[in-house]
Amino acid sequence: MKKRFIFFLLLIINYYAKAQEFTSYEKPLNISLYSEILKDSVSLEITLPKELKNQINTKYPVIYLLDKQLHINYTYNLYTIDYLSSLQWIPKAIVVGVTFSRKNRISWTVPNENGGKADDLILFIDKELNDKLNREYPISSFNLLIGHSRTAIFSSYALTKKPDFFNGIIASSVSNFDFGDEVQQKQFNTFLNKISSSPNKYYYFFSVGEKAYGDLHESAVDSLSLYLNSKELPKNLEWKYFKHQVAHDLTPGVTVSNSLSQIFKDYGRRIDLCFKLAKSSKNKVPWNDFQDLYTSISTELGLKIEPSELFFNSIASEYYNDYDSIYGNKKLNFTLEILLKAIEKYPEGYDYYTWIGEIYITLKEFEKGEYYLNKAIKLINKDKSISEFDLKNYLKEIEALKKTK
Known part of the structure; x- marks a missing residue:
């Protein structure tokens, strides 16, 4: 009985320790x-x-x-x-x-x-x-x-x-x-x-x-x-x-x-506002409008707010998926433009390199596509936080992309 009490006490302590994370x-x-x-x-x-x-x-x-x-x-x-x-x-x-x-x-x-x-x-x-x-x-x-x-x-x-x-x-x-x-x-x-x-x-x-x-x-x-x-x-x-x-x-x-x-x-709601800016500019990526929005928020709050991973992931997805059929045959080029900016700020972001490589292959620019996919492989192998299971799956997906050319 005493051992069971100690066991449950340890469970409770462990629970509260995790709850502090x-x-x-x-x-x-x-x-x-x-x-x-x-x-x-x-x-x-x-x-x-x-x-x-x-x-x-x-x-x-x-x-x-x-x-x-x-x-x-x-x-x-x-x-x-x-x-x-x-x-x-x-x-x-x-x-x-x-x-x-x-x-x-x-x-x-x-x-x-x-x-x-x-x-x-x-x-x-x-x-x-x-x-x-x-x-x-x-x-x-x-x-x-x-x-x-x-x-x-x-x-x-x-x-x-x-x-x-x-x-x-x-x-x-x-x-x-x-x-x-x-x-x-x-x-x-x-x-x-x-x-x-x-x-x-x-x-x-x-x-x-x-x-x-x-x-x-x-x-x-x-x-x-x-x-x-x-x-x-x-x-x-x-x-x-x-x-x-x-x-x-x-x-x-x-x-x-x-x-x-x-x-x-x-x-x-800055990303929602960026979606609206993107939708209202069908012929180009409105970088100046995006920057004006972030500058306005920064000025109001008194701290510098810059586009983050949320911005790059969300706006790239807006162009790539083009659910409302707004961007026509420009959608992949717009997506590339966003992703190439993303790797300037996040040079270790292997997901960005994979996505860029996939788009270049879709556009039949195979040499560029292979370059970015190989770069993604190097970054993935370098990242020690990825589990063995996820590592195998990532590499398998990239190899499959290479074979589509």
């Missing part, structure tokens, strides 16, 4: 950083994209995920970020979890003017923490805060104090400037005046549960929504109010995914 992110790194500004140590967890070590020119947005000590919501939101990143709806980011202890959760979220240290915490993030991240990782200038309850109120205040650093917030069960606090309301009005002349876009996404379900912030957040609706807001401020029929503690789980999806909606 992310699709697009590495295992989190836990560190403690002493702040000269706060005169205190800050417990942090840094989660990096798996692709980071293989990238040279990519700079990543930073998401500050507050309340790491609230384990269930924190972990759920980490997995939400992983889910949206893996499906390429949001860009991969460097995620920084910040722990708030019982002794500092109130003081660190109250403005200095009211006897707290919120301004010091903002300065710590902007200076000390950002300097450390900048030294160690390729970060962009896009910074997003995600908080709940007290840290949602802090997030709202931080955005208004440092709009030259923070681009936006997701604030679950926030309140009307800390339940009507005049200092924070005055600061918010200053913020609105300041950003009206800024070239940047700002995101103010907030939520609440309902009092009937146990969220006592409902009336305060309703008044925040009424306040925003009563004002003529700057055009570069995008805001959204979510109200959920849930308890206070559940609001992060139903707010963060919706908010991230909307903040990055143009990034998320």
Whole structure:
């Protein structure tokens, strides 16, 4: 009986160990950083994209995920970020979890003017923490805060104090400037005046549960929504109010995914927009239009967005399959044009070389076809991550392509 118990305990431990794995992110790194500004140590967890070590020119947005000590919501939101990143709806980011202890959760979220240290915490993030991240990782200038309850109120205040650093917030069960606090309301009005002349876009996404379900912030957040609706807001401020029929503690789980999806909606639908650009240009590949689209998204978010494997695979498939019979006898040439650009950026992509070789053979340019298929064979044999079974199948398919000439 004792052996069976130990066996099932090991199974449970193994299950939870595997449950901590992310699709697009590495295992989190836990560190403690002493702040000269706060005169205190800050417990942090840094989660990096798996692709980071293989990238040279990519700079990543930073998401500050507050309340790491609230384990269930924190972990759920980490997995939400992983889910949206893996499906390429949001860009991969460097995620920084910040722990708030019982002794500092109130003081660190109250403005200095009211006897707290919120301004010091903002300065710590902007200076000390950002300097450390900048030294160690390729970060962009896009910074997003995600908080709940007290840290949602802090997030709202931080955005208004440092709009030259923070681009936006997701604030679950926030309140009307800390339940009507005049200092924070005055600061918010200053913020609105300041950003009206800024070239940047700002995101103010907030939520609440309902009092009937146990969220006592409902009336305060309703008044925040009424306040925003009563004002003529700057055009570069995008805001959204979510109200959920849930308890206070559940609001992060139903707010963060919706908010991230909307903040990055143009990034998320970039391939669909590229499909439309391709369809509207029947006689040539609209490279300038593609680049203008990516430049526009980059400008809005404040980080460089470039065509990735998703772009090359999707647009090449659009031309190759030509389901709507738009491109006629140009479809294979357009596909080639995309794939030849793809191998400039991904020179180890044996799938691209195989596809290029297949198209050249279809076009009866056999010498070129064989060149690219042989290149694919070399790359496949070099890739140690391919299983023996897959390796045999890949090579078998390529040899079959060679025999079609």
